[in-house]
Amino acid sequence: MTLRELTSYLPKSVASGDLGKSAIDVTSDSREVKEGFIFVAIRGNESDGHKYISQAVEAGAVAIVAEIAPDERWGNDCTWIHVKNSRLALASLANALQGQPSASLKVIGVTGTNGKTTTTYLAHHIMQTVLRRAGLMGTVKFHDGIEEVDATHTTPGPVELQKALKSMVDNECRGVAMEVSSHGIEQNRVEGVQFDAAVFTNLTQDHLDYHGSMEAYFGAKKRLFAQLKMQEGKKKPVAVINLDDRHGESLVKELGDQIKVTTYGMGAHCDFKASKIRQTMQGTEFQLDNRGKSFLVRTPLIGRFNVYNALAAIASCAAVGVKVRDAVQAMAEAPQVPGRMELVGFKEGFSVFVDYAHTPDALQNVCTTLKELEPNRLITVFGCGGDRDQKKRPLMGEVASENSNICLITSDNPRSENPEDIIAMIEKGMKNKQYRVIADREEAIRAAVNIADKGDVVLIAGKGHETYQQFADDKIDFDDRQVARWALRDRPAPKNDKR
Numbered sequence: 155m156t157l158r159e160l161t162s163y164l165p166k167s168v169a170s171g172d173l174g175k176s177a178i179d180v181t182s183d184s185r186e187v188k189e190g191f192i193f194v195a196i197r198g199n200e201s202d203g204h205k206y207i208s209q210a211v212e213a214g215a216v217a218i219v220a221e222i223a224p225d226e227r228w229g230n231d232c233t234w235i236h237v238k239n240s241r242l243a244l245a246s247l248a249n250a251l252q253g254q255p256s257a258s259l260k261v262i263g264v265t266g267t268n269g270k271t272t273t274t275y276l277a278h279h280i281m282q283t284v285l286r287r288a289g290l291m292g293t294v295k296f297h298d299g300i301e302e303v304d305a306t307h308t309t310p311g312p313v314e315l316q317k318a319l320k321s322m323v324d325n326e327c328r329g330v331a332m333e334v335s336s337h338g339i340e341q342n343r344v345e346g347v348q349f350d351a352a353v354f355t356n357l358t359q360d361h362l363d364y365h366g367s368m369e370a371y372f373g374a375k376k377r378l379f380a381q382l383k384m385q386e387g388k389k390k391p392v393a394v395i396n397l398d399d400r401h402g403e404s405l406v407k408e409l410g411d412q413i414k415v416t417t418y419g420m421g422a423h424c425d426f427k428a429s430k431i432r433q434t435m436q437g438t439e440f441q442l443d444n445r446g447k448s449f450l451v452r453t454p455l456i457g458r459f460n461v462y463n464a465l466a467a468i469a470s471c472a473a474v475g476v477k478v479r480d481a482v483q484a485m486a487e488a489p490q491v492p493g494r495m496e497l498v499g500f501k502e503g504f505s506v507f508v509d510y511a512h513t514p515d516a517l518q519n520v521c522t523t524l525k526e527l528e529p530n531r532l533i534t535v536f537g538c539g540g541d542r543d544q545k546k547r548p549l550m551g552e553v554a555s556e557n558s559n560i561c562l563i564t565s566d567n568p569r570s571e572n573p574e575d576i577i578a579m580i581e582k583g584m585k586n587k588q589y590r591v592i593a594d595r596e597e598a599i600r601a602a603v604n605i606a607d608k609g610d611v612v613l614i615a616g617k618g619h620e621t622y623q624q625f626a627d628d629k630i631d632f633d634d635r636q637v638a639r640w641a642l643r644d645r646p647a648p649k650n651d652k653r
C-alpha cells in the first residue's frame with residue numbers, strides 16, 4: 155500500500171515527504187525495522203520509541219510516524235507523519251495493511267477481571283462445532299484455525315493481533331473468540347477491530363498497579379463498549395453483559411439503548427438466565443431460559459462461576475448468529491481449559507486441583523466451589539505475583555485463610571521483588587494460624603501433597619497453565635501440574651500400607 159493510501163487511515167495526521175512510496179509492514183520496535191517498513195514511535199511505559207527513530211531510519215524505514223514534528227537530523231529521505239496519538243496510529247496502520255481482517259470474521263471480544271480465558275475457550279469451542287472453523291486469542295494460546303502457538307500476551311500488540319486475524323481469514327475461519335485485557339484497551343491494541351459481540355464478565359480488584367484505581371480500571375473496560383458504539387453502521391454489535399455483577403449492571407444502565415444489549419446471569423430479568431444448578435465432581439448441569447424457551451445445559455466444567463462463563467459463551471455465540479440449541483449441545487463436549495480447575499491427580503482418596511486463581515475474587519470462587527464438593531479438609535497452596543498489584547496480597551491471604559483448613563504460602567513469579575517481602579504482605583491478611591510459609595514453590599506443593607489424607611482436596615492456585623517461574627534474574631521451567639504429579643508419585647506410602 156502507498157503511504158498516501160495509508161495516511162487516509164490516520165485522520166488529522168500531518169505528512170511531509172514522498173507519499174507515493176509503498177510500505178510493506180509496520181512496527182513500533184526499531185529492532186524489527188527492515189527496508190520498506192513504517193516505524194511508529196511510541197511513548198511507552200518503560201521507554202520512549204522517539205529515542206530510536208535514527209536507528210529505524212538507518213535500518214531502512216520508509217516512513218516515521220511520531221508524536222513530534224519532523225526534525226532535520228533525520229534528513230529528507232524518510233517520509234514523516236506527525237500524529238497526535240502514536241498507539242492509535244499503529245493500530246490503524248496494522249489494520250489497514252492487513253486488509254481489515256476483522257470485517258470478514260464474526261468477532262467475539264471478552265473483557266472483565268475473571269473468566270475471559272474460560273469464556274473464549276467455550277465460545278471458540280461452540281464456533282468450531284457449529285461454524286466449523288474459528289480462531290482463538292488469549293492468555294493461553296493463539297489458534298488460527300489450523301495451528302496453535304503459546305500466547306505471549308492476553309491481547310497482543312496491534313501488529314501481531316491484526317496479523318493473527320488475517321491468518322484466520324486466510325485459513326477460512328468464520329469467527330474468532332478473543333480476550334480483551336484492560337491493558338490492551340488502554341494501549342489501543344484492539345482499535346480498528348470490528349466486534350460483533352463484546353462480553354463483560356465481571357469487575358473485581360486486580361491491576362491497581364497499572365490503572366491506579368478501580369474507577370480507572372472500570373473506565374478502561376468500558377472503552378471497549380464505547381468502541382462498539384462508534385462502529386455501528388459497519389456491523390450491528392451486541393454488548394453481552396453479566397447482570398449479576400454490580401459493574402455489569404451499571405454498564406447496562408450507562409449503555410441504555412445506544413447499542414443492543416443482551417444480559418446474562420441468575421436474576422429474573424436476564425435474557426440468558428441460569429437456574430436449578432447441580433454440581434458434581436464430573437461437571438455441572440443447569441436450566442437455561444431464553445426468550446420463553448428452556449434448555450438443559452450440561453458441561454464438564456466444575457464450579458458455579460463456570461455457569462456464568464457458559465452463559466456468556468452461549469449468549470455471545472447467539473449474538474453472532476449461532477442457534478441457542480446448537481450452542482447448548484456443544485457445551486456438553488466443552489474442553490478442559492488448561493490450568494483452570496484442572497484435576498491433576500487422585501490418590502489414596504484425596505484429589506489435587508490446579509487453578510489460575512490469582513485475584514481475591516477468583517480465589518474465593520474456587521475455594522467455595524471446592525468446599526461444595528464437601529472435602530474433609532481444603533489445603534491451599536498459593537502466592538502472589540511480584541511487580542503486580544500489591545493491594546491484592548493481604549486480600550488473597552484473607553480469602554485463602556477464611557476458606558481453607560490449611561494454607562501453604564509460597565512464591566508466584568516474584569519477578570524483580572524479594573519473595574519473602576511478598577509473602578510478608580500476604581501474611582498480613584491471614585485470619586488464622588493454620589498456615590506454613592514455604593517460599594520454594596516445589597517444596598510447598600510437595601508438602602501439601604504429603605499432608606493430604608483421604609477425603610482432602612489440595613488446591614494449587616495462581617499459575618494454572620503457566621510453565622515457568624519468573625525471578626529477578628532467572629526464569630526457570632515450572633509447571634504446577636507436572637510438579638503436583640511428581641509430588642503424588644514420590645509421596646511416601648502411608649504407614650499401614652501393606653503393598
Ligand SMILES: CC(=O)N[C@H]1[C@@H](OP(=O)(O)OP(=O)(O)OC[C@H]2O[C@@H](n3ccc(=O)[nH]c3=O)[C@H](O)[C@@H]2O)O[C@H](CO)[C@@H](O)[C@@H]1O[C@H](C)C(=O)N[C@@H](C)C(=O)N[C@H](CCC(=O)O)C(=O)O
Nearest residue numbers: 182183184196198199200201203206307308309311335337
Ligand atoms: C506495561 C505494558 O503493558 N507494556 C506493554 C507495552 O509496552 P510499551 O508500549 O509500554 O513499550 P516500552 O517497553 O515502554 O517501549 C516503548 C517503545 O519503544 C520501543 N523500543 C524499545 C527499545 C528499542 O530498542 N527500540 C524500540 O523501538 C518499543 O518497541 C515500544 O514501542 O506494549 C508492548 C507491545 O505491545 C508489550 O509487550 C508490553 O507488555 C509488557 C511486556 C507486559 O508485561 N504487559 C502485561 C502487563 C500485559 O499487557 N498484560 C495483559 C494481561 C493483563 C490481564 O491479566 O488482564 C495482556 O494483555 O497480556
Ligand SMILES: Nc1ncnc2c1ncn2[C@@H]1O[C@H](COP(=O)(O)OP(=O)(O)OP(=O)(O)O)[C@@H](O)[C@H]1O
Nearest residue numbers: 267268269270271272293459462509510511516520
Ligand atoms: N466468571 C468467573 N467469575 C469469577 N472467577 C472466575 C470466573 N471464571 C474463572 N474464574 C476464576 O478465575 C481464574 C482465571 O480464569 P480465566 O483464566 O478464565 O480468567 P481471565 O479473565 O482470563 O484471567 P487473566 O486476566 O489472568 O487471563 C480461574 O482459574 C478461576 O479461579
Ligand SMILES: N[C@H](CCC[C@H](N)C(=O)O)C(=O)O
Nearest residue numbers: 512538539542566567616617
Ligand atoms: N495476567 C496476569 C496473570 C497473573 C498470574 C500470576 N501467576 C502472576 O504471575 O502474577 C498478570 O500478568 O497480572
Ligand SMILES: [Mg+2]
Nearest residue numbers: 270271293308
Ligand atoms: Mg485470560
